[in-house]
Every structure is written in C-alpha cells, then in structure tokens.
Amino acid sequence: MGRESTVLGQVVSHYFLLGLSKEEDGTATPKEQSDFLDSYNNLTIKTMVMFEWLGSHCPNTPYAMKIDSDMFLNVHNLVDLLLKAPKQLYMTGMVARNAIVIRDHTSKWFLPYSAFSGSRYPPYTLGLGYVFSLDLPKKILEASAHVRAVYIEDVYVGMCMKHLGFQLTDPPRGDLFRAWGLIPDGTSNCYWTSVITTILQNPNQLSEAWRSYRSMNTSDCLANQRLLRPATA
Structure with a gap:
C-alpha cells in the first residue's frame, strides 16, 4: 500500500x-x-x-x-x-x-x-x-x-x-485524460492543473511534471482556465 x-x-x-x-x-x-x-x-x-x-x-x-x-x-x-x-x-x-x-x-x-x-x-x-x-x-x-x-x-x-449491457461514460471534457503525444511543446505549469492523467515517457519527465505542478499558482491557473473556456448557453 x-x-x-x-x-x-x-x-x-x-x-x-x-x-x-x-x-x-x-x-x-x-x-x-x-x-x-x-x-x-x-x-x-x-x-x-x-x-x-x-x-x-x-x-x-x-x-x-x-x-x-x-x-x-x-x-x-x-x-x-x-x-x-x-x-x-x-x-x-x-x-x-x-x-x-x-x-x-x-x-x-x-x-x-x-x-x-x-x-x-x-x-x-x-x-x-x-x-x-x-x-x-x-x-x-x-x-x-x-x-x-x-x-x-x-x-x-x-x-x-x-x-x-453497460455503457461507458465520456468524461465531461475530452482533455481530462491525455496521451503523451498530445502534450504541447513548452507545456506551462498550468497544464498540469487542467488534466486528470497524462502519460509520460520516462521517470525524469514524471518527476519534472510533479515539480512543475507543485510550483504553480493553482488559483491563477484555474482563473485562466475559466476565462479560456466559452460560456455555455
């Protein structure tokens, strides 16, 4: 455990x-x-x-x-x-x-x-x-x-x-679960606040992702995400 x-x-x-x-x-x-x-x-x-x-x-x-x-x-x-x-x-x-x-x-x-x-x-x-x-x-x-x-x-x-006979449920956003090939170059720290999972290619990338995630300002990232998403009707 x-x-x-x-x-x-x-x-x-x-x-x-x-x-x-x-x-x-x-x-x-x-x-x-x-x-x-x-x-x-x-x-x-x-x-x-x-x-x-x-x-x-x-x-x-x-x-x-x-x-x-x-x-x-x-x-x-x-x-x-x-x-x-x-x-x-x-x-x-x-x-x-x-x-x-x-x-x-x-x-x-x-x-x-x-x-x-x-x-x-x-x-x-x-x-x-x-x-x-x-x-x-x-x-x-x-x-x-x-x-x-x-x-x-x-x-x-x-x-x-x-x-x-059970249906799978699509996540509320398609970018919550990501494959490594979809990560943009020069990913900002805020990327890691927007996803649930992302696959990485080696332990060094995983360690770097965690360092980036821990160092970001969560409140600022979440505010920016809300501004970037279009309002629903």
Missing part, C-alpha cells in the same frame, strides 16, 4: 499491484503481489486480480482508478470529477469507440481472428488510466466467465462491459 491522503474532504488510498518477476519463485509475497508473471501479455490476468482484490478489500469504497505507473495523476481533479459522478455502473477515462482490430503480426496489439472475429472492438477505456464505481468489479468478474479472454486488457474490460 502507498500513502493515504485527504483531498477535497475525501480519503484517497494508493495501492500497487505487482505480479512476479522471472527471478521470483512465488514464495513469501506481500499482500498486493499475486502469483502470476508480471508481463504485458498477462495484463488481463493482472486486471482481473485487481478487480477481485478491490471487491474483497474495499466494500465501502465508492470508486477506484486503475492507472499505469508511467502516468501523471492529478488527484485533486480526479476527486472533483467523482464528487459529481454517478454512484453506480460508472466507468470513464479515454474512451475508444469503433477502434479497428489490428491484424498485423508485427504489432504489439496484434489479435488473430481466432481470438476476436470482429473488425472493430466494442467501446473501451484505454488502460493507461480509467475510473470506475466499485459495484462494477464483481459484475465484470462474473461476465469474464462468459467472455473469451484476450491479452489486451483494456479491450477485454470493454468486452465484459458490452456483455453486461
């Missing part, structure tokens, strides 16, 4: 879910570690373990977020989003819709017809960071018994959601 903090009056806990490295034999593992090889091809297993763990250890928690280790996460903006979010059957993040199934054998995301016969995936939230209400893990685990597993974990969660 990582640190625990209070943000906007809400208690936020941080956990790290680990599998086994190739060197480990599976003995004497900590509670947050499970008995599977921690590799890209096992991310679906890791995600199902996460859902199982959340369901058994966090019965009174309203929401959770799965996030990759190379992500900047603005917890303040995340909590602010969730204070206004639905309490049940809720999942949001970078929602991919009508994504084409990649059949190129050289691609990291190659999937053969034998694993998935359709040409496009059902809607899914990109695995780099997505948020969900805590009534979903148990339901997704139940659906997984009826949905053939694929190794692309975020796609598989989307497949389970489709099986359940």
